[in-house]
Structure formats: structure tokens, C-alpha cells
Amino acid sequence: MTVVTSHRSPEVAGTAYHPAAGGHGIAVEIDKFNLWYGKSQALFDVSLAIEKRMVTALIGPSGCGKSTLLRALNRMNDLIDGVRITGKIAIGPQDILDRGTDVIQLRKRMGMVFQKPNPFPMSIFDNVVYPLRVDGVRDRRLLVETCEQALKSAALWEEAKDRLYESALSLSGGQQQRLCIARAIAGNPEILLMDEPCSALDPMATSRIEELIDGLKADYTIVIVTHNMQQAARVSNNTAFMYLGRLIEYGDTDGIFTNPTEAQTLAYVTGRFG
Amino acid sequence: MMDGRATLRVPAPSRAPAARPRHASTDLAALGEPYLWTLGGCLALGIAMVAGLLLLVFWNGALTFWPQPIAVLELAGGERLAGVETRGGTYRPRPDVVAALPPTAQAVVAQNRGLVERTLYRTGNFDLYGDDFRWVSSFQIAGIQYPTDMLFVERLEWGVFIGRLRSFQVGAGEPVQAAVSDAAFQAAHAVARARAQSIRAIERHEIGRINNTLERERLGARRVAFDHGEGSGEHQAALARLASLTSRLEQDYAGLAREVERLKAMDAQDRARFADVGGREKEMPLSQIVRLYAANDLNAVQQVAIYLARWWEFVSDEPREANTEGGVWPAIFGTLAMTLLMVVVVAPFGVVTALYLREYAKQGRLVSIVRISVNNLAGVPSIVYGVFGLGFFAYFLGGSIDQLFFPERLPSPTFGTGGLLWSSLTLALLTVPVVIVATEEAIAAVPRSMREGSLACGASKWQTIRHIVLPRAMPGIMTGIILAMARGASEVAPLMLVGVVKLAPELPIDGTFPYLHPERSFMHLGFHIYDVGFQSRNSEAGKPMVFVTTLLLITLITAMTATAIVVRARLSRKFAGSQF
Ligand SMILES: Nc1ncnc2c1ncn2[C@@H]1O[C@H](COP(=O)(O)OP(=O)(O)OP(=O)(O)O)[C@@H](O)[C@H]1O
Ligand SMILES: [Mg+2]
Numbered sequence: 111m112t113v114v115t116s117h118r119s120p121e122v123a124g125t126a127y128h129p130a131a132g133g134h135g136i137a138v139e140i141d142k143f144n145l146w147y148g149k150s151q152a153l154f155d156v157s158l159a160i161e162k163r164m165v166t167a168l169i170g171p172s173g174c175g176k177s178t179l180l181r182a183l184n185r186m187n188d189l190i191d192g193v194r195i196t197g198k199i200a201i202g203p204q205d206i207l208d209r210g211t212d213v214i215q216l217r218k219r220m221g222m223v224f225q226k227p228n229p230f231p232m233s234i235f236d237n238v239v240y241p242l243r244v245d246g247v248r249d250r251r252l253l254v255e256t257c258e259q260a261l262k263s264a265a266l267w268e269e270a271k272d273r274l275y276e277s278a279l280s281l282s283g284g285q286q287q288r289l290c291i292a293r294a295i296a297g298n299p300e301i302l303l304m305d306e307p308c309s310a311l312d313p314m315a316t317s318r319i320e321e322l323i324d325g326l327k328a329d330y331t332i333v334i335v336t337h338n339m340q341q342a343a344r345v346s347n348n349t350a351f352m353y354l355g356r357l358i359e360y361g362d363t364d365g366i367f368t369n370p371t372e373a374q375t376l377a378y379v380t381g382r383f384g
Numbered sequence: 385m386m387d388g389r390a391t392l393r394v395p396a397p398s399r400a401p402a403a404r405p406r407h408a409s410t411d412l413a414a415l416g417e418p419y420l421w422t423l424g425g426c427l428a429l430g431i432a433m434v435a436g437l438l439l440l441v442f443w444n445g446a447l448t449f450w451p452q453p454i455a456v457l458e459l460a461g462g463e464r465l466a467g468v469e470t471r472g473g474t475y476r477p478r479p480d481v482v483a484a485l486p487p488t489a490q491a492v493v494a495q496n497r498g499l500v501e502r503t504l505y506r507t508g509n510f511d512l513y514g515d516d517f518r519w520v521s522s523f524q525i526a527g528i529q530y531p532t533d534m535l536f537v538e539r540l541e542w543g544v545f546i547g548r549l550r551s552f553q554v555g556a557g558e559p560v561q562a563a564v565s566d567a568a569f570q571a572a573h574a575v576a577r578a579r580a581q582s583i584r585a586i587e588r589h590e591i592g593r594i595n596n597t598l599e600r601e602r603l604g605a606r607r608v609a610f611d612h613g614e615g616s617g618e619h620q621a622a623l624a625r626l627a628s629l630t631s632r633l634e635q636d637y638a639g640l641a642r643e644v645e646r647l648k649a650m651d652a653q654d655r656a657r658f659a660d661v662g663g664r665e666k667e668m669p670l671s672q673i674v675r676l677y678a679a680n681d682l683n684a685v686q687q688v689a690i691y692l693a694r695w696w697e698f699v700s701d702e703p704r705e706a707n708t709e710g711g712v713w714p715a716i717f718g719t720l721a722m723t724l725l726m727v728v729v730v731a732p733f734g735v736v737t738a739l740y741l742r743e744y745a746k747q748g749r750l751v752s753i754v755r756i757s758v759n760n761l762a763g764v765p766s767i768v769y770g771v772f773g774l775g776f777f778a779y780f781l782g783g784s785i786d787q788l789f790f791p792e793r794l795p796s797p798t799f800g801t802g803g804l805l806w807s808s809l810t811l812a813l814l815t816v817p818v819v820i821v822a823t824e825e826a827i828a829a830v831p832r833s834m835r836e837g838s839l840a841c842g843a844s845k846w847q848t849i850r851h852i853v854l855p856r857a858m859p860g861i862m863t864g865i866i867l868a869m870a871r872g873a874s875e876v877a878p879l880m881l882v883g884v885v886k887l888a889p890e891l892p893i894d895g896t897f898p899y900l901h902p903e904r905s906f907m908h909l910g911f912h913i914y915d916v917g918f919q920s921r922n923s924e925a926g927k928p929m930v931f932v933t934t935l936l937l938i939t940l941i942t943a944m945t946a947t948a949i950v951v952r953a954r955l956s957r958k959f960a961g962s963q964f
Contacts, residue, residue: 186836191747218842228833230852244843244851290837297842 134162137301137331138183143197145178145187152178154355156197160301160348165323165332167346167363169339171378174352176335177225180303183333184220185213201301218245221294221330225306227286229278229293234261234270237278237289241297256296264292265322284315291322295330302326304334308341320345339379343367351375438938445935448928449694451687454534454546454679455505456661457520458527466534466546466661467505467518468679470924474499477521489523504924508537508544509660516543517924532681535564537658538674540704543925545658545666552656552670559657564678569656576654576670583647590640594633601626610791698932703887708916708926712933717891718804718884718906719940723873725808725902726815730872731865733812734819741820742827743849755824762817770878773810778802778882782903798903802883804892805902810882811875815868822864826857862952866945873941876910884911886919909937 138160145153153175160166168176178187185206187193199206206216218241229237238257239247247253257274261267266288270281278289287307294302304323308316323332323345336342342349343363350360351372359366359375370376412418457465476498482490493500501522510516537545551559554572562569605622612618654670674697677690701711737758745751782799790798799805830853838848854861876884885905892904917923917930 184840186840189836189839214842214844217840220840222837222840224833224837224840226833228831228837230834230837231856240838240843240851241841244838244841244847293837293841 134164136160137162137201138333139198139200140179140182141198141200143179143182143199144195145175145182146194147190148192152355153182156352156355156357158350158357158360160331160333162331163327163329164347165327165334165345167342167349168333168335168352169337169342169349169378170352170358172337175355176352177305179352180305180333180335183301183303184217184222185211186222188213218297219299220301220303221297221299223287223290223294223302223304223307225309227283227290227310229281229286229289231277231279233275234278234281234289235274238292238296240293245297260292260296261289263295263322263326264288265318266292284311284318287311287315288319288322291319295326299330301331301333304332306335306337309337316341339367339381351378353378441931441934441938444928444931448932449691449698451536451677451679451682451690453530454536456529456531456534457505457525458529459520460524460526464661465505465507465518465520467507468536468546470504470506470517472501472503474501475521476500485523492523506544508546509666511542512660512664512666516922530680532678533563534661534678534680535658535676536679537676538709539668540672540674543709543922545660545668547658547660547666549676550657550659550665552654554654555650556653564676572654573656573670573673573676576651577673579647579651580671583644583651586640586644586647591637594637594640598630598633601629607791699936702889703912708920708922708929712907712909712912712936714888714891715907715909715912715933716936716940717893718888719873719909719937720944721892722804722808722811722879722906722908723869723944725804726811726872727865727869729808730812730816730819730868734816734864734868735823735861737816738820738823738827739849742824743845743853758817758820762821765877766814766875767877767881769810769814770881773806773813773878773882774802777806777809782806801903802881802905803903804883804906807879807883807906808902810878811872814875814878815872818868818871819861819864822867823857823861826860826864827853829860830856859952859956862948862955866948866952869948870941870945873944874910874937876908876914879908879911884908886911886915909933909940913937 136159140156140158140160143153143156144151156175156179168179170176181187182195182199183206187195195207197207201219204211221241230240232240235253235257236243238260239253242253242256258267258271261270266285269285270289273280278286281289287310291304291307308319311319320341323334326332327347334342334346346363348361349363349366351358351366351370351374353374359370359372366375367379370379452468454466454468457467459465474496477493477500482493482498485493502519503522505518505520506516507513507518508516533548535545535547535549537547539545549562549564549569551561552569552572553559560568564570605619605626608622609616609619651669651671655667656670656673657665657667659665675690675693677686682690698711699716700713702714703712704710741751741755745754778799778801782797782801782803785799786797834852834856835848838852839845843851883905885907888905888907890901890904892901892906893899894901913930913933916926916933920926
């Protein structure tokens, strides 16, 4: 396999591209990350730095490894048998890929929203406060307050406040997805990982969630995987384009969409492929 | 190999395949209709068979206790016979029997191509006739009547008596002519029954308690001898205590025995004199009569009352007459207790095993082997489990327990023989594969997205299992437990080796310390069916009991299963809503 450092950036191959200064610093630094599912390699030497309190979009054709990369950040890939990794993913001074990392604590620092809404079969209230409950919080007042705040941030409060103790499965698909977002932020994480959060939603619900993301980025570092170019252009500050397991290009969103340096990126964002 | 700079490959539009002539209509096989019909037919057949069986059991079982009229037959030879019609049939009499018949009867037989109809009558009066039943051929019958004074008398011994009441006497008084409906007779009967019951209570409970205390003290003294040595100071003291206690208890016993003696003497004086249809007399103590009624003189209310009273006796009383009469309460209790104990053991054991296999064990060859073995366990003949249970639980485990905790009772075993506990454990072993397989499937069916959602919230593996996986899997797990329960409750073969007996007067729970006696052998409805139907002296008399007991067993299992299903429904509703 010819290893080609395919992301063309102003710096030397192998070093992460650091977006324009003036941000809030680096939240996660991924360095030469490789991942294999059994014998087949899914990610090749991915290096990228995710900025604090910014929205970073991962785009690329289906199967290029966006979800895999996202799931590496909270080590969800650990659950899959036969996954092997090399490289480094650092949050501050800590390499989260270290054997010694407390994965449960790590996941408590991250909220994750999945492609398909996956509310638990319990009441809306119990769903939202689940991260607190598993963290050992028993104080009823705190739970109720957190639930209200999280639902408000997820723009679900008005619809759900009168039915908090009804089953979450009685919500519509879009409401369920917002519930999952509320759940993801209820634990007060630093980083929000979203894997195609709008793929199952209609345009109205999608725009609500986009507004939501816009509001949330003041407090959270958000990494979002999306297939929707307009969405990436609308919500994100930085965009990474991936292809066949490699990071092709990474930069601020305007640059990627208006003036990409790579031919592949151009082909993808202009819709000639994908 | 992929060059990073290569342009993206855009898939070329594929060409449509060449056109092909279409069939005018979809053919039958493609629609699957014949398979559907076959399936439907098989299903209908299966349902019909199950329904037929249930109907048979239900019909026979439900009718057994209904009071039937007593027919008095005038036979051709001038003999009279009284009995309850049981069932009919045809048979082919020997030629010489036919030849001896009057010509009109011969003509009828010839018309039926040599076949004769006959009816089985339950005549009762085993003590007089030496038999309970008699076949009567149609040509023997000269006339049938249903006299209103014929009585159906259920007795404690000798089964049923069918005949007329002549007279009765109370105390030292003279015999008085009476009918069953006379208030004086009924009062005397009630008094005699109550007295008999108090005799039984004294014998069973008070004398039983004295015996128990004595036995316990005797064992206690032996225990002291074991602990401190034969003839040691402690042993001497214990023996002295035992001696004084014995003499005191013996006085109590003598007092009770005198009381019983007195009551029995009174009991023997209250008597009734009956006569069978031919006039043969039979005298019996009133207390021996469980119930008597004029079978041909009952109105609907009385019939229903007798019917219900018999059912009540059946489910609440102890068996008598080699289990063919009386009730099956000990068997009901034994079946229930054993099944519940089994569920209590099998449910946690099976669920924990399945959880470990599915969630924690590394999925490799070893786990596959374990899984295959568990599945195969379900196919081992149940009698093998019985042998294993006897050898491992009763002899090995129970024997060790006896050695350790009950040395003073040896050589008579306490736990070292079949009993309720060992039966439950054996059946738990027998049914655990069902629970494991069902639980594993239920756990595997919990969507991956749910587990990932929980883990992504920072839940540990155990929290995820506890709050997400188990609640979701609970209905499936309950289904497994229900199946296991139904299987266990209806299993008989292994129990015959590990603790079921024909007659166990003492229930595994009673008022004597320590109240729970899991080591005791017990009765079981399934075994009761086998015993009454195939092991009793009088199989014809036992036959109705087989149906009734079967009906009861089916009802019991259905009731237990239904309870579990209700619990399952409530659980799944609860877990679908809020939890924690
Ligand atoms: N559990 C797995 N086991 C083996 N291979 C996997 C597994 N999950 C993903 N892959 C492979 O890894 C590659 C990247 O998958 P990934 O899910 O990250 O793609 P993606 O970019 O998220 O695609 P999509 O846009 O369709 O969601 C794919 O080739 C996929 O087949
Ligand atoms: Mg994906």
C-alpha cells in the first residue's frame, strides 16, 4: 500500500493543520491515526485538530470513515471485536487512546448523538437525566432542573413539558432526535459528537436542529458528520473532507466550499460525486 | 492501489437487461398457495387434536362429581340390581350363552349380527358383593325404575354403598325408623361427623405434637452424646431431663388417649342400618358416612350443592381408599410448592448464566461448546435427570448434610433421601436450558443502538445491562421462565426417583418447628394420575379420578402460567414507561 499523505496543507506532511488563529484553542488533536477493522484498514494516517467551541464538519462519500473517526473520539470502536488502532488522539495533555484511560470518564466528557434517534424505553425525563443517574446523581431537584435546561437547549421543552413522564417512544422521530440531543448535553459534556443527526428528519426538524447547533456552539465543541453540503456550509466553522479513509483536505468552511485546493474536494462539494 | 490524487470514479449507468416475455398470470407455486393450504391444514389438525384432548379431559373431569341417578334393574332371573350407569358398549357373547336365551332375545341378537349391547353399572357395596361394578347385557334387563328412596352413601371405607336407610340409633337408645330427609337423622349424622373430626384432630395434632416433642428431645439427648461423649456429665443431665419430660408427656398422652377412647365408644353407639336393593342389611357407624343423598329425589339446587361440595372435598381434603376417594390437597400443595421452588432456583440461575455467556464471556470456541451443550441438555431424557438428582442431590449432597448437621438421626436419613428440595433442584436443572436459551435470545435482540446510546452517556457495562438490556429483555426472559415452569410442573418421571410418593400425610409446610420441611417427600398431581389410574386395586373406580386430577393439573398449570403472563405484561409495561 502506497501511503500518500493526501491532505495538502500549508505545513509538512504528518503535522496537523491548525486552522486560522483567533479561535479558542484546540480541543482534540488527532495525530496519525490509523484504524483497522480486522484486516481491512478503515482510516489512514488521519491528523486533524478540532477547535474548541467551534463546529467541525466531517464530510465525504459513504464509507469513507467519518463515523469511524467520530467514534474513535469517545472510543466507541472498543465495542467492536477485532478493531486495531495506531496513532494518537489527545485531549489537552491526555492521550485518550492510552490503555490506562478511564473510558467511562472519557465518555462522560463527550455527548454523542447517533444517526438514528435511539431513545431508551423509559420516560422522557428518565431519558434526559440518564447520564446524571449513571453518574450517581440522586438529588431530585438537580435532576429536574437539568432536565428542564437540557430540554430547553434542545428546543424540546415546549413540546415535552406536559408529558415528561410519558414514554419517550411516544415522541415523533424529530422530537426523539432532539431528545437524544438533550440527553447528550444533559451530562454537561465538553464535546458533542453528532453522526448525521438530521438524516432521518424532515426539512423543518432539520432546520430546528441546525438552529440548535448554532446556539450550542457557544458552549460546546461540536463535531458533526453530515452528507448534506448545504448543512455543512451553514452550520460549521471548519470542514474536513475525507475520502477512502484518508483526510483529503481540512480548513475553514468557506475556504473548503468556495476555494478548495484539492480536485477531489472540488468534485465532491460541487456535487459531481457523492 | 489507490492513488490519493486519482480522480473520483463515477459509476457508469448500467444498461437495462433485455426484455423478456411476461406470463399472463402469476403461477400458483409462486404465490405459495399450496404451501399455505398445507400449513393451514397441519395447523388445523394440530389444533383439533389439542382441543379434542382438552375437551375429553374437561368433559369427563367436569362431570365426574355431578350426582347421577340410581337405576334399579329388574333382571331376567328375578334378581334386582341397583347402580349408577357408568358407560355402555357392545360385545359378542359366546354362542352357548346366546343359545340359552329366549327366542325373542335371540332374534334381537341375530339382528345385531351377534352383537349385544351392555351397560356398566356402578353397584357399590364392595363389602357385600366383592366388586364395585357390574356389566349388564341388554337382554338381561326386564325393567328399570328410579325409586326415590334409593340412597347414594359415600363412606370412609369400602367405597360407595347404594341402598335404603332402615333405621338409626343414637347412644343407648332404640333404633328408630327414619328417612334421610328427617331432621333427627341429619342432626345425628352431623354430630357423629363432628365427633369423628375431633377424634382425628386429637390423634393427628395433639398426640402428634407429643410424639414430635419426644422425638426432638430424644434426638437432642443423642446429639449431646455425640458432642460431649457417651456417659459424660452433659449426657447424663440430658438423659435425666429426657426421662422427666417423658414421664410428664406420657401422662398427657394417657389423658388424651382416655379422651379418644371415650369419644370412640360414643361414636360406636351412633349407628345406622341400611339395606341393599335385595334386602341384605348392613350396619355402619354414622361417622363413617361422608355424605348421603337420595339420588333420584334431588332438585337442581341440591344437585349443584352436592356437586360443589364434592369439588371442595376434592381440592381441600386428603386422599383415602388408596387415593381413589377423597381429595388431592396434598398433591396440589406439593405440585405448587415444588414448581414455585423450582422457579425461584431456575430463574436467577438461568438468567445469570445467559448474561455471562452473552455479555461477559469472550465469544470463542469454549463459549460455543458451552452453548451447544446447554442446548443438548434440553434433549436428555428426563429420567436421566432423576437418576442424577438421586445420586448427586439426595445421596451425595443430602448425605453430606446429614453427616454434618443431623448425625443424631442416622441411619435414618433426613436430607439424604428424596424430598421436595431435591425434586425442585432436579427439575431446575432439567429446565435451566430453556431459560438460558430464551434469555440469551432476548438479550441478543436488544438493539445495538440502545447499548451504544447508554455507553455513550458514560454508563458502565453493568449499568447498561441493568438499566437498558435487562428491562428490554425482560419479556423474553419471562417467556423462558414460563416455558420452564410449564415444563417443570408437568414432569413426573424424574420426580419418582427424587421425592414424590404415593401418600404423604405431612405437608412440607406445617405448624411444627421449623415450619418449612423441604426435606420431606411430597405428593404430586402428575404422579397421582399415574398412581390412581394404573396402580390402584380398582382401576374402574379410579378412572373418573384420573380425569378430574388431569383437569385439575391442567387448570393449575394454566393458572400458574397465566399469572406469569400477567406479571410479564405488567413488567413490560412498567419498563416501557419509567424506571430506576
Ligand atoms: N463494524 C465494522 N466492521 C468492519 N468494517 C466496518 C465496520 N464499521 C465500518 N466498517 C468499514 O469501515 C469503513 C468506514 O465506515 P464508516 O461507517 O466509518 O463510514 P462512513 O463514512 O460513516 O459512511 P456513511 O456515510 O455511509 O455513514 C467502511 O468501509 C465500512 O465498511
Ligand atoms: Mg456513518
